Amino acid sequence: MNRKDLIDRLQELYKDEDSRVTVNPHAGQKVAIVYPNTYFVGMSNLGLHIIYEEINLRNDSVCERIFLPEKKELEAYDKTKTPLMSVETQRPMHQFDVVAFDVTFEMDYFHIPLMLRHGRVPIMAKDRTEFDPIVIAGGPCATFNPEPFADFIDAFIIGEGEGIVSRVLDVIRDGQMEGLDRHTILRQLADVTGVYVPSLYVPIYSEDGAFKGYDIADGVPKTIKRHFEMLTSGGETVVATNYTEFGAMxxxxxxxxxxxxxxxCMAGYCFRVPRVRPLEILKEGVDRAEKLGKKVGLMGAAISDYPEVDELVNYIRSKDMRYSCASLRADSLTQAVVDGLADSGQKTITIAPETGSERLRRVINKGISEEHLQNAATLSAKSGIQHMRLYIMIGLPTETDEDIEAIVGLAERTQAHMAEVGCKGRLTLSINPFIPKPFTPFQWMAMDHQKTVEKKLQYIKKALQKNRRIEVLVESPKEAYIQGVLARGDRRLGAVLAACAADRGSKSFKSEMKAAGLDMDEMNYRERSFDEFLPWSHLDMGMDDGYLEMEWKRSVDEAYTPPCVQGCKRCGVCK
Structure with a gap:
């Protein structure tokens, strides 16, 4: 594969797309939105579409997309000494004014330094000159804890990107037109609410290497408040393509x-309050999907919680269109939703009870009962959906052997009920190790030991192996423990990630951590104290001081916290 083949590949992808926005490659400010994974994965990310549209609707800016090439293609980029290029015009990364990363998953951190290197942009922010792009980043990972990859980024958008990305681009454009140097422009960005410039917040460590806080530059905010958007317009696919993780959706x-x-759940805290889009706006999106001949993918934290969900799915079905749902809750599932999924060709209904025991569901405030699960199976049987999948976590705080045994019991009873109501298919348990996340009541908790989790997984598999109607799938505990370090890590991980990118990626993580004198076990298995300054403590999601600690105590008491309601002032976000 030569340079021409690489260019042809990008041109083929672009030719097969159907876009709602016009790209003007001659616009003054050139922005690359970079997804640190493949086109196949990245084009399924709705946040990328939303920001891509906003930037391209500006008169003075153009936004082009850059993705991580597939493995063989990346080798060809290396061999031919070709820099990473955009899909739209094959412009090299280093020739853009702004390079904007959209970071959604911890395991993609390894790809950020890799892509910068292949894009001929200095990996470390401190090494960039006036001739290099300004590198910004946003997305869920940038919001809840940007520190592990902060060494690579000039400025982060904390919170939601709509609206604020235009303000960031204005500051950069105006500064560059005035001839301001890089440092001055970044200093001006730090004054924008929702923007975090890590070079102005230098980490402080004790003699034994413990993180203690930040040495904050004069005149910049002590805390960075997240940016928050009310949903005044639609959020939907902007560039339609068949080549994505979700297919032609x-x-x-x-x-x-x-x-x-x-x-x-980090998303439930960092992106609070819940907001719904008006039904009429959603119908307009469905109409656009119909014109393209696409299946509709409904996206949200819990689609079945949408107040007008039956009206929405009935509208889709009235057009003889198919749809799927990103997530469903057993306690708000309706027959109309399930019937529509069956008509759309869906073979499996997916529910997330998270645990096997009612006690542990009280601890995590899940609010789903076994009766709800059985009702979901009954609705599925009526619609003709034969298979069911349950998402389960192990290693949750306060978990006991009885809670693990309860997973086995729940699976057996659920499968028996499926058979009783006419579902002749398979029950799949998808089991993942629990990873404590920042800005949740469990952010201080120790992660359950990897070997302990592996033993629990083996027990569950063995206990259910005789039932051919039950399938057990597990996420790699090894990868989960890397994610655990990345989720709550500090800025020392930047050098580790850069070293991994120059070697074997995530496969080098353990050895590179050891070489850096960092202890993965200590990072994962250490319980933090409530008064400890955490690497993300200088970020503000809008919650009252002490609120998360109170929720942790309520979890220990197995106390129920009811859902958000209009006018509630409980957590402080709505004040």
Whole structure:
């Protein structure tokens, strides 16, 4: 594969797309939005579409997309000494004014320094000159804890990107037109609410290497408040393509944020309050999907919680269109939703009870009972959906052997009920190790030991292996423990990630951590104290001081926290 083949590949991808926005490659300010994974994965990310549209609707800016090439293509980039290029015009990364990363998953951190190197942009922010792009980043990972990859980024958008990305681009454009130097422009960005410039917040470590806080530059905010958007317009696919993780699907964001207060869920805290889009806006999105001949993908924290979900799915079905749902809750599932999924060709209904025991569901505030699960199976049987999948976590705080045994019991009873109501298919348990996340009531907790989790997984598999109607799938505990370090790590991880990118990626993580004198076990298995300054403590999601600690105490008491309601002032976000 030569340079021409690489260019041809990008041109083929672009030719097969159907875009709602016009790209003007001659616009003054040139922005690359970079997704640190493949085109196949990145084009399924709705946030990328939303920001891509906003930038391209500006008169003075153009936004082009850059993705991580597939493995063989990346080798060809290396061999031919070709820099990473955009899909739209094959412009090299280093020739853009702004390079903007959209970071959604911890395991993609390894790809950021890799892509910068292949794009001929200095990996470390401190090494960039006036001739290099300004590198910004946003997305869920940038919001809840940007520190592990902060060494690579000039400025982060904390919170939601709509609206604020235009303000960031204005500051950069105006500064560059005035001839301001890089440092001065970044200093001006730090004054924008929702923007975090890590070079102005230098980490402080004790003699034994413990993180203690930040040496903050004069005149910049002591805390960075997240940016928050009310959903005044539609959020949906902007560039339609068949070559994505979700296939030929037109994604429509039904709602954002979640008010259910599940205590393990970062999205429920960082993107609070829950907001829903008006039904008429969603119908307009469905109409656009119909014109393209696409299946509709409904996106949101819990689609079945949408107040007008039956009207929405009936509208889709009235057009003889198919749809799928990103997530469903057993306690708000309706027959109309399930019937529509069956008509759309869906073979499996997916529910996330998270645990096997009612006790542990009280601890995490899940609010789903076994009766709800059985009702979901009954609705599925009526619609003709034969298979069911349950998402389960192990290693949750306060978990006991009885809770693990309860997973086995729940699976056996659920499968028996499926058979009883006429579902002749398979029950799949998808089991993942629990990873404590920042800005949740469990952010201080120790992660369950990897070897302990592996033993629990083996027990569950063995206990259920005789039942051919039950399938057990598990996420690699090894990868989960890397994610655990990245989720709550500090800025020392930047050098580790850069070293991994120059070697074997995530496969080098353990050895590079050891070489850096960092202890993965200590980072994962250490319980933090409530008064400890955490690497993300200088970020503000809008919650009252002490609120997360209070929710942790409520979890220990197995106390129920009801969902968000209009006018509630409980957590402080709505004040």
């Amino acid at each position: 037109y994604i429509i964001e039904v709602a954002r944020g979640c008010g259910r207060h599940c205590r393990f």
